[in-house]
Amino acid sequence: MVQELFNRTRFCLNEHLPFVLYRKPNTHELIGIFQDSDEVHTVVDYSETGFVFAPFDADVDAIYIKRDAVLKSDFTPENNTLKPIESSVLLNVDGKEGYIRLVKKALSYIEKGTFDKVVLSRKVHVELTDTYHHIFQRLLTTYPEAFCYYWHHPKIGTWMGATPEILIKTSGTQFTTMSLAGTQSIEEGQAPSWSYKELNEQQVVTDYIVDVLKENVQALKVLERESVRAGQLWHLRTELTGVIAPSKFGAVLKALHPTPAVCGNPLQNAKRFILYNESYKRSFYTGFLGELNLQEEMPRNRNRKNQENSAYKSIRKSSELYVNLRCMQLVQDKANIYVGGGITKDSDPEREWEETAYKSKTMLRILNNK
Numbered sequence: 001m002v003q004e005l006f007n008r009t010r011f012c013l014n015e016h017l018p019f020v021l022y023r024k025p026n027t028h029e030l031i032g033i034f035q036d037s038d039e040v041h042t043v044v045d046y047s048e049t050g051f052v053f054a055p056f057d058a059d060v061d062a063i064y065i066k067r068d069a070v071l072k073s074d075f076t077p078e079n080n081t082l083k084p085i086e087s088s089v090l091l092n093v094d095g096k097e098g099y100i101r102l103v104k105k106a107l108s109y110i111e112k113g114t115f116d117k118v119v120l121s122r123k124v125h126v127e128l129t130d131t132y133h134h135i136f137q138r139l140l141t142t143y144p145e146a147f148c149y150y151w152h153h154p155k156i157g158t159w160m161g162a163t164p165e166i167l168i169k170t171s172g173t174q175f176t177t178m179s180l181a182g183t184q185s186i187e188e189g190q191a192p193s194w195s196y197k198e199l200n201e202q203q204v205v206t207d208y209i210v211d212v213l214k215e216n217v218q219a220l221k222v223l224e225r226e227s228v229r230a231g232q233l234w235h236l237r238t239e240l241t242g243v244i245a246p247s248k249f250g251a252v253l254k255a256l257h258p259t260p261a262v263c264g265n266p267l268q269n270a271k272r273f274i275l276y277n278e279s280y281k282r283s284f285y286t287g288f289l290g291e292l293n294l295q296e297e298m299p300r301n302r303n304r305k306n307q308e309n310s311a312y313k314s315i316r317k318s319s320e321l322y323v324n325l326r327c328m329q330l331v332q333d334k335a336n337i338y339v340g341g342g343i344t345k346d347s348d349p350e351r352e353w354e355e356t357a358y359k360s361k362t363m364l365r366i367l368n369n370k
């Protein structure tokens with residue numbers, strides 16, 4: 001069955017048709033969505049149904065792939081051991097000077113008071129030595145706890161990623177979102193120890209989310225902050241739950257994207273700095289992606305015996321959207337890996353560079369296997 005999914009994607013690549021393959025965190029089901037034409041469908045108001053792919057810049061259209069055909073298959077990860085990455089590859093010094101200069105410039109803006117946090121990023125270029133299918137299979141096997149995807153649109157491009165960050169997950173009006181920030185490399189057997197810089201940086205994101213959601217949600221709950229693993233990294237995470245006010249889903253999404261986790265604070269000043277000073281377009285990196293407005297069948301009354309009878313069932317909409325992190329854009333036999341991190345007044349440029357190097361490992365590990 002998995003083979004059927006992969007064969008279909010090969011067919012789509014040959015025939016220039018859009019598709020996406022994905023697997024949700026901690027599940028064993030690979031899902032494929034296939035569109036019958038190469039049309040580019042743009043999102044108007046987030047009432048659309050399909051697999052959405054939205055860029056970082058919210059002023060640029062988000063697109064979605066229509067669910068003309070949906071195939072599902074069990075996917076059981078094989079045991080695979082990846083070769084360790086040589087540090088010369090990891091800390092590939094290309095671009096180091098430019099990134100450090102950029103961090104220093106951001107620090108001078110923080111000092112002037114333009115913003116107190118900005119998330120900066122860079123691209124790592126890699127020559128591919130393997131097929132897209134093998135790379136994606138390794139991605140699925142290596143990151144069972146991530147949302148893993150392989151997305152293609154003949155008129156837009158090809159992307160792959162293994163993201164740890166939920167933008168929003170809804171079932172009917174119930175929703176969950178998260179504030180994820182702060183990064184440390186995992187030392188096996190050791191708990192992370194967070195500095196003031198990291199705790200504060202993540203708190204800024206949580207406070208921001210609470211503030212922007214208040215108008216459009218009810219019963220907002222902020223859960224306990226925790227340390228979570230994402231590949232070989234630790235992050236700080238706070239989950240938030242609540243109920244979306246009637247017909248406010250689009251407004252909630254607009255409020256959540258982008259958050260200071262991937263842009264900065266205050267948002268507009270940070271965004272302006274990013275757009276003018278990063279030397280390339282982020283395109284879909286730090287945008288979001290996932291299932292938009294799928295229909296879920298719910299039993300209307302759990303005490304009713306005759307659950308088969310459709311009179312006792314109701315239809316609910318559900319969405320599951322992720323922030324596009326730990327991802328790469330594939331262009332023929334090359335990959336552009338995108339990595340970034342939050343800069344605040346306590347940032348040390350050299351350590352910020354190292355943080356992006358650690359983040360690049362998530363994709364480099366699965367590319368560097370020959």
Ligand SMILES: C=C(O[C@@H]1C=C(C(=O)O)C=C[C@H]1O)C(=O)O
Binds near residue numbers: 183235338340341359
């Ligand atoms: C920007 C990225 O990650 C974001 C920034 C983080 C940080 O600054 O510590 C941590 C998780 C993400 O919210 C990335 O992975 O490229």
